[in-house]
Amino acid sequence: MKNVLSNTLVSLEEAKDLIRKGEPLSVAGSEELLAQLPAGNWIGGTSSYFMAEGGGVLSSDQVFVSHLPEGAGICFKTYEADQLHDIMDDAPDNGFSMVIIPSGSGALRQFSEGSRYWEDILLKPVVGWVSGINLADLGKAVPKVFLGTDASAHDNVAVVAHVSLPAHQLALVETVNIFERDESCVIRFDERGTEVVDCVVDGQRMKFIDFLKSKGNEDGKLPIIGNFSGANINVSIQSVDEESGKVTFYAPVFQDVEYSLAKDIADYSARFTSELDNCDSTGLVSSCNCILNYLHGELEGKKAGELQGPITFGEIAYLLHNQTLVTLRVL
Template sequence: MNNHTLLSIDETAALIQAGKVLSLAGDESLLAQLPAGRWIAGTIPYFVDTEGGIETRDHIFVTELTAADGATVDIRSYTVDTIRHIAEDAPDNGYTIVILPAMSAIHTEFANHGRDYEQMFLKPLAGWVAGVHLSEIGKATPKVFNGLTGAMLSDQAVALHVPLPSTMTAVIHILNLFRQDPDADVITFPGDGFSATTCHVNGEPMLFADYLAARRINTRHPLVADYNGARINTSYQQVDQDSKTVKFYAPVFAGIEYRQAAPIGDYVREFDALAEGAHDGVQFSCNCILNYLYGELQGRRTGDLAGPVTFGEIAYQLLNQTLVYLDVQHHD
């Protein structure tokens, strides 16, 4: 069986009952019917399957963690007060898959402070932010599921800690179309958060919404920060000219220098090129809802990488407009 694929509820239940270790994504009504077992899940109706992008509420996207030993994996739920221990709880050699419910306090907590958690960046941590159908934002609540306990949660995170033998190593990869435009202005913000009113542009204070309007910035392209060579996107959610507030899908941070992303050519073609090639040993993959929308991925593949389409990707910290995957490499 392909270990990244859409399955019926009965096929998914059979894998759970067979003792497989799974990361799942699908409609709340389907996930709530699954038997207890070694799995975690989040809600979303969008996926990139082996046949291409698809929207469905009738199937569950199943990722079988083939390198995981069901006897040694550790499944935990985390609250706002305990999520800071997630990296400390992770195995010394192995990896962690975490799922957060979007628009929740724990989503905000992890986004704002995750990069400062003890032992973060020392152990591979990947995952995604569960969501809802885009037409139901503000009406439906994203959920995550702890398959071990059967709990359906809207205010906690779930994590699957996977120890690996010494002959294996987990590696996280971030595929990012965007890079800083070297000719763009340097933008800084006075505080951390998912929204901003004021900013400094090349050291000069101004209202950020007015700046975006005056420069006719394409907000389909994110702000990009350079974290010691790693390109981290912050994507635009909404620009409200009445309140002069700009909302983001991930927080901006005070003291970090941002530039607008450089223009790209054909979004779909460039994304396909970035994702092409053989990816052996992939245990987990996810792609951003903004890539799905702006890249017009419905019916189109992203190389051989398949997974849920998310309200945020996690590769140690919260990301936007990226594709994240984790593979397990074998060595002597």
């Protein structure tokens, strides 16, 4: 039977005990706490924000543990930025690869720009999240990931748990995206990257910052939504520089993808809670929720559905997502 502490916030000592028992885990917490965990069957990433039983919480004295499936074959590995494409070679034919990558790293850039071109990327489930920091420590701390087999910390690699499932089980990766396209106009960009100045809107070239202002989105609260062969993937706005006109994203835009601005949402928190109330948690292994949902939805202290997990700085469901909740279920 799976341990009752399988997908929840626990104390540091409880997490240590699970690891010493040989439990295979994914762990989220502050760098200070993760650095105290013993070597064992786990991967981890830094985050101090969580959706817990009582709602959203910022915690520096607890870690979030997600138990990887019992009866599975699990291989823990790290991948340098220039090795990330090897993830697909090592991915199981039936199962999933759980990936954690540090925010702001070269490894994340390589993944976000290159993974859509990997062979088999949509055939073998790749799921996970982007590690971050306490926002109070911006400019002072660096996001980290941990390879539990030797309890080592890294700031520019991906840590991966390749999980092979028995033939009678299936991994299911799902996303919750509260945003809808505003299809009144189509946005295109000239090149791939996370920074832009110009764009083309319905065939007319303009500065992207001017487009955002015309839509009342100069604060960047609403993402743009890319049409990836019918799949809607959010790209969130990190910053807008009025002086230079430069707009920076949390994920790259691509020159061959059509984008639309998301429709405005009257009550962000209510919409998010409503969507989560409809989520199926049967066979849940893990879930992660974007820090922007936590902030814009004012989720601190608020319960939004039954899903618990780390609050993250990007979500991985085959590709990199923003302002999205991602779940992994095994059925």
